[in-house]
Amino acid sequence: MLEAISIVKDYKGQKALNYVSFKVNLGEVFCLVGANGAGKSTLIKLFTGQLTPTTGSANIDGYSVAGDFNAVKHKVAYIPENLMLYGHLNAIENLDLFCSVSNLKYTTNELSLFLRQAGLNEVHYSKRLENYSKGMRQKVGIAYALAKKAEYLFLDEPTSGLDPKSIIEFSEIIKQLSKTGITILMTSHDLHRSINDADKIGIMKDGNLLEVIETDDYTHSELEEKYMNYMIN
Amino acid sequence: MKKIIINELKIIKNQKIFVGYLIAIISLWVVATTISFKQYKGEEAVRNQFNNYHRQLWENQDPKNPHMAAHYGSFAFKPANSLSIFDNGINSYSGSFIYLEAHRQNDFICSPAQNSSIFLRLGELNLSFLFQIAIPLLILSLCVGMFNTEKSSDLISFISVNSFSTKKLLLYKSYALLLINSAIYVGLYALTVILTSIMGVQWALADLLSLTGLLFSQLVFSYILILLFLLIALKAKDIKQATIVSLSVWILLFFILPRIAVNVCNTLYPLPSNLAFKEEIKKDIDNGINGHGKGDREKLVIDSVLKANHVDSTYKLPVNIDGIMLFKGEEYSSIVYNKHFSDLKNVILKQQQTAEVISLFSPYLLIKNLSMSICKTDLRSEFNFREQAENYRYYFVQELNNNMKLKSKENEFNTYKIHKSDFLAIKDFHYQADHFYDVIKHSWLEIILIMGLLSFLLIMVKLKA
Numbered sequence: 001m002l003e004a005i006s007i008v009k010d011y012k013g014q015k016a017l018n019y020v021s022f023k024v025n026l027g028e029v030f031c032l033v034g035a036n037g038a039g040k041s042t043l044i045k046l047f048t049g050q051l052t053p054t055t056g057s058a059n060i061d062g063y064s065v066a067g068d069f070n071a072v073k074h075k076v077a078y079i080p081e082n083l084m085l086y087g088h089l090n091a092i093e094n095l096d097l098f099c100s101v102s103n104l105k106y107t108t109n110e111l112s113l114f115l116r117q118a119g120l121n122e123v124h125y126s127k128r129l130e131n132y133s134k135g136m137r138q139k140v141g142i143a144y145a146l147a148k149k150a151e152y153l154f155l156d157e158p159t160s161g162l163d164p165k166s167i168i169e170f171s172e173i174i175k176q177l178s179k180t181g182i183t184i185l186m187t188s189h190d191l192h193r194s195i196n197d198a199d200k201i202g203i204m205k206d207g208n209l210l211e212v213i214e215t216d217d218y219t220h221s222e223l224e225e226k227y228m229n230y231m232i233n
Numbered sequence: 234m235k236k237i238i239i240n241e242l243k244i245i246k247n248q249k250i251f252v253g254y255l256i257a258i259i260s261l262w263v264v265a266t267t268i269s270f271k272q273y274k275g276e277e278a279v280r281n282q283f284n285n286y287h288r289q290l291w292e293n294q295d296p297k298n299p300h301m302a303a304h305y306g307s308f309a310f311k312p313a314n315s316l317s318i319f320d321n322g323i324n325s326y327s328g329s330f331i332y333l334e335a336h337r338q339n340d341f342i343c344s345p346a347q348n349s350s351i352f353l354r355l356g357e358l359n360l361s362f363l364f365q366i367a368i369p370l371l372i373l374s375l376c377v378g379m380f381n382t383e384k385s386s387d388l389i390s391f392i393s394v395n396s397f398s399t400k401k402l403l404l405y406k407s408y409a410l411l412l413i414n415s416a417i418y419v420g421l422y423a424l425t426v427i428l429t430s431i432m433g434v435q436w437a438l439a440d441l442l443s444l445t446g447l448l449f450s451q452l453v454f455s456y457i458l459i460l461l462f463l464l465i466a467l468k469a470k471d472i473k474q475a476t477i478v479s480l481s482v483w484i485l486l487f488f489i490l491p492r493i494a495v496n497v498c499n500t501l502y503p504l505p506s507n508l509a510f511k512e513e514i515k516k517d518i519d520n521g522i523n524g525h526g527k528g529d530r531e532k533l534v535i536d537s538v539l540k541a542n543h544v545d546s547t548y549k550l551p552v553n554i555d556g557i558m559l560f561k562g563e564e565y566s567s568i569v570y571n572k573h574f575s576d577l578k579n580v581i582l583k584q585q586q587t588a589e590v591i592s593l594f595s596p597y598l599l600i601k602n603l604s605m606s607i608c609k610t611d612l613r614s615e616f617n618f619r620e621q622a623e624n625y626r627y628y629f630v631q632e633l634n635n636n637m638k639l640k641s642k643e644n645e646f647n648t649y650k651i652h653k654s655d656f657l658a659i660k661d662f663h664y665q666a667d668h669f670y671d672v673i674k675h676s677w678l679e680i681i682l683i684m685g686l687l688s689f690l691l692i693m694v695k696l697k698a
Binding site (some may be wrong): 048049050073076077078079080081082083084085086087088089096097098100101102141144145148154 | 236240247390391392393394395
């Protein structure tokens with residue numbers, strides 16, 4: 001389980017997060033939405049050990065990330081917004097490299113299987129990643145999460161900059177991952193995709209988590225209205 | 234680890250600057266080796282030509298009084314030192330031979346060009362310049378861009394969250410750079426030895442052992458720089474900032490600190506001028522026994538000799554009193570000279586110790602000192618040579634004085650002459666350079682400091698990366 005407990009994060013005297021608390025149960029997809037500077041990416045960075053909270057705690061399976069990230073690191077996979085990986089290597093080589101440094105030993109066939117599960121077309125496996133689109137690079141990142149058998153996946157703005165076809169493909173992948181029991185915490189600007197992809201949505205504004213809603217209880221238009229009300233007021 | 238290091242090697246190979254790096258190194262090596270080799274050959278030619286020439290002149294000189302022969306003089310030549318191809322050290326300034334003559338102890342020239350324990354000369358393009366200054370600058374140029382791929386694409390956060398820490402990433406990059414530099418250093422060392430061997434340079438087993446020690450020191454030195462510049466590149470916001478900071482650090486370590494060290498040493502332990510040094514010696518000698526003198530002090534010596542031999546006239550002595558006086562005069566002037574030389578040496582050694590402390594902050598100073606020590610072209614080797622030359626001068630002058638004392642009589646100065654067999658009996662000068670283990674024994678502080686600096690940087694990587 002992921003748990004944010006009264007997290008406060010100060011950046012040079014300014015509050016990036018203001019007593020944020022929420023829980024994400026196992027296998028759930030939780031999407032944080034909000035304008036730029038709302039604190040979404042800061043939360044992802046706190047759960048992935050890239051930042052430490054000023055007060056409060058980001059916990060994974062009961063372990064405080066700031067205190068003992070290494071205890072849960074093997075369960076975590078993180079895909080940043082502009083993931084490039086190594087451009088001079090192809091998908092298989094990139095996956096092989098990251099698996100081997102994580103002490104994961106797979107054959108080329110097994111690596112190909114992970115790429116296939118991540119939705120990457122086989123014709124691209126031998127192409128250098130410098131020729132990949134953002135969506136394709138993300139799929140390689142997801143393949144690594146699958147290879148790592150990650151239990152928690154953190155995605156920062158995974159759909160920004162993707163074309164509509166790639167966004168739909170990405171939604172499918174999220175659903176597939178969720179079915180396998182992976183808990184996902186992601187950020188997004190896209191309300192419509194979020195309601196499709198996530199089980200819960202957390203609406204953020206100026207470092208505050210305003211409300212957590214169950215996506216089953218809302219239609220697209222209801223969510224949009226709620227969101228706009230928060231943003232205007 | 235193997236795969237990530239191979240990947241880092243590919244990244245380095247793909248850097249646009251890498252080809253330029255290799256071309257620059259090879260071009261500089263060709264020029265530096267040519268210059269170093271020519272310098273060595275030039276010194277060797279002078280040594281071979283004049284050492285034999287002067288020995289022949291000595292052996293074949295006309296019969297003459299022993300003391301005239303002592304003033305005819307001799308030369309002490311430094312033997313060929315193939316290691317000087319790798320680091321000529323202070324040889325360019327100290328010369329390769331010394332003229333030796335009765336009553337004239339060889340001067341330790343106290344010109345500004347020689348009064349520093351560091352003897353920094355950055356203008357010469359030779360192999361030590363290539364290995365100690367040029368390649369580090371090229372290492373810097375490679376290091377500043379080493380995190381470019383990771384930083385420009387969020388890859389660094391992907392790696393640090395999903396796989397390994399940035400500390401490990403830095404270490405993997407440092408291993409890759411060390412591998413490349415090791416290949417370059419080993420290759421260039423081997424090529425230099427092979428090429429110079431073909432061109433007639435003799436490499437003894439002991440020289441190759443010294444070169445191995447030098448190579449190892451250079452690799453430790455280059456790894457220190459790799460860690461330092463990678464740490465800067467990791468912490469810098471972007472490649473521009475990394476370049477500016479790294480270049481500033483390079484200028485500080487390679488130009489400013491060495492000059493500060495020289496100035497601090499000269500201020501704390503000033504050396505006398507050449508003139509003052511000579512005058513002090515002359516004053517002390519004038520106050521003592523002069524082999525040619527007829528003053529009160531000399532009379533006291535003559536009286537003591539007469540008393541010891543139970544005679545009342547120098548003509549009744551079994552030996553020539555002139556020979557005894559010259560012997561005593563030489564003995565006294567040597568004591569005076571050795572005392573002043575020892576004082577001077579102590580000042581220079583204090584300068585050197587101070588420079589060693591300052592060199593803790595500059596790996597360049599450390600490797601410069603260590604390299605000159607290993608190549609036996611440092612100040613200690615120069616002292617060693619001058620002391621042996623002075624001992625030889627004392628030996629050959631006193632041999633001649635003894636000959637005069639035992640084989641001639643008083644007032645035979647113009648008639649008593651020695652011949653070729655006597656000249657042949659005076660052995661030629663043979664310089665005994667330090668062995669490699671002596672060098673290591675005397676360079677323990679530099680070795681500890683350079684290893685300490687490496688440990689410090691590894692700790693910094695652990696704490697800051």
